[in-house]
Amino acid sequence: MKKVYPLVFLTLFSFLFFSCGKKSQENVQRSQSGDVATSPNTDADIQMYNLRVKQQQAGSQSAYDTLSVVEYVLKSYPKGSYLVNFDKTFTYNIPKPAVIYLKNQNGTYVFVVVAKSKPGERLIESKNVVGYDQSFVNLDSTHLGTAFFYLVLLKAENGSFTNIWESPIPAHGGFNYMDMQKWAYNGTPYVRVDFHYARGIGHIDYNYFLVNGLINPPHLLMTYEWIDAKRTIANVNDDKYPDYYEYLYYNLPNRIYAADSIPFVWDVKDSLYVNTRNHRQTQPY
Numbered sequence: 527m528k529k530v531y532p533l534v535f536l537t538l539f540s541f542l543f544f545s546c547g548k549k550s551q552e553n554v555q556r557s558q559s560g561d562v563a564t565s566p567n568t569d570a571d572i573q574m575y576n577l578r579v580k581q582q583q584a585g586s587q588s589a590y591d592t593l594s595v596v597e598y599v600l601k602s603y604p605k606g607s608y609l610v611n612f613d614k615t616f617t618y619n620i621p622k623p624a625v626i627y628l629k630n631q632n633g634t635y636v637f638v639v640v641a642k643s644k645p646g647e648r649l650i651e652s653k654n655v656v657g658y659d660q661s662f663v664n665l666d667s668t669h670l671g672t673a674f675f676y677l678v679l680l681k682a683e684n685g686s687f688t689n690i691w692e693s694p695i696p697a698h699g700g701f702n703y704m705d706m707q708k709w710a711y712n713g714t715p716y717v718r719v720d721f722h723y724a725r726g727i728g729h730i731d732y733n734y735f736l737v738n739g740l741i742n743p744p745h746l747l748m749t750y751e752w753i754d755a756k757r758t759i760a761n762v763n764d765d766k767y768p769d770y771y772e773y774l775y776y777n778l779p780n781r782i783y784a785a786d787s788i789p790f791v792w793d794v795k796d797s798l799y800v801n802t803r804n805h806r807q808t809q810p811y
Contacts, residue, residue: 563648563671566605573600573608590634590682592623598680598687599640606643606650610675612703613657613722621656624704626717628740634682635690635740637717639704644672654699661700661722673698677719677734677744691743695732696811697721702729709735709768711761716768717744728752732811733759737766745792746811747799754782760789762802767792770799 562568577600581593588594599609611621624639643650648671654660655673663670675695680687700722707718716735723730728751734744747768749757754775762769771787790799790809801807 563651566643566649569649570600570605589685590636590687592625595625595636595638595680595687596623599638602687602689603640604642604645608641608650608652610639610641610652610656610701613701624701626704626706628706630740636680636682636687637704637706638678638680639695639701639719640676640678640692641673641701642676644674647671656699656701658700658702658722658724661724663699675701675719677704677717677732679740690741693734693744693746695719696748697730697732700724707733709759711768712766714766714768723750723752726752726755728755733768735768748811756784762789762791765792765794767794772801 562572577593577596581587584593596609599607610624612624614621626637628635628637641650641652641655648669650671650673654663654670655675663673675697676692677695678692679690681690702720702722704717704719707716708714709716714735714737716733719732719734721730721732730748730750733747733749735747736742737745745767747759747770749759749770751757754777756773756775758771758773760769760771769789769791771789773784774786774788776783776785789802791802792798793800793808796808798808798810
C-alpha cells in the first residue's frame with residue numbers, strides 16, 4: 527500500500543500542473559484578444575497585414591479592384607472601420623464584399639457599405655455585425671462594440687478613390703446584402719441595403735433613392751416585412767419622392783392578418799413622411 531501513495535500524489539500533481547498551464551494559456555490568449563479589441567493601432571496593423579497577404583495571393587491587380595477598395599477604407603477612415611461582407615448564402619461559401627460597381631459616361635463609381643466602430647468602445651468585428659443572429663445586437667450592442675453603418679459612394683479616378691457622399695444606415699447589426707433596384711413608378715435607381723430582423727423573423731430594407739442624380743446625397747426610405755408588420759414602396763402623390771404604405775395588422779390568437787394599409791407621403795418642406803389620415807403622425811425615413 528505504501529507504493530500507491532507516491533503514484534497517487536504524482537498523478538494529482540500532474541493534473542494540477544497541466545490544468546494551471548492550460549488556464550494560463552487561455553488567460554494569455556484572452557488578454558491578447560482583449561488588447562486587440564481595445565487597441566485601434568494594433569488592430570489596424572493586423573488588418574493591413576492580412577490585406578497584404580491577400581494582395582500577394584491575388585497576384586496582379588487593377589487599381590480599382592475590391593482589394594483596393596478595402597485598402598482605401600483602411601487608410602482613409604478612422605481606425606476600427608471596415609468594408610463589410612455580404613452574409614453567407616451557404617455555410618461554406620466565401621462571403622462577397624459589399625461592393626457595387628457602376629460605370630457611366632462620367633467614369634467608374636463604387637457603392638460600398640462601411641461599418642465604423644464607436645470611439646471609446648471595444649472595436650467591432652465583422653462576425654458580430656453581419657448575419658441573421660447578429661441582428662439581435664441592436665438590443666445591446668455595447669458589449670461587442672457599437673457599429674455605425676454607412677452607404678458610401680466612391681469615384682475611381684487618378685489611380686485611387688474619392689468620396690462623393692456618405693449616408694448613414696440606421697442599424698447596428700444584422701447586415702445581409704445590398705443591390706441596385708429601379709422604382710417601378712418612374713425608373714429612379716436606388717440602392718437597397720437589406721438587414722436581417724431576427725426578432726420578427728423578417729427583414730428591413732434601407733432604400734437609398736438617387737432622386738437628385740448620382741453625385742448628390744440620396745433620399746432614404748425604410749421598408750420592412752416580418753410576422754405582423756409590413757411597409758412597402760408606393761407612389762401616392764405623383765412627385766419624384768417615393769412614398770409608402772404602412773400595413774395595419776391584427777394579431778389574434780388563431781391568426782395574424784393585414785386589415786388595412788395607410789399611405790404616407792414625403793413632405794419636402796419638413797423633410798418627414800406624413801400619415802395622410804393623421805398629419806400628426808410622422809416618420810423621418
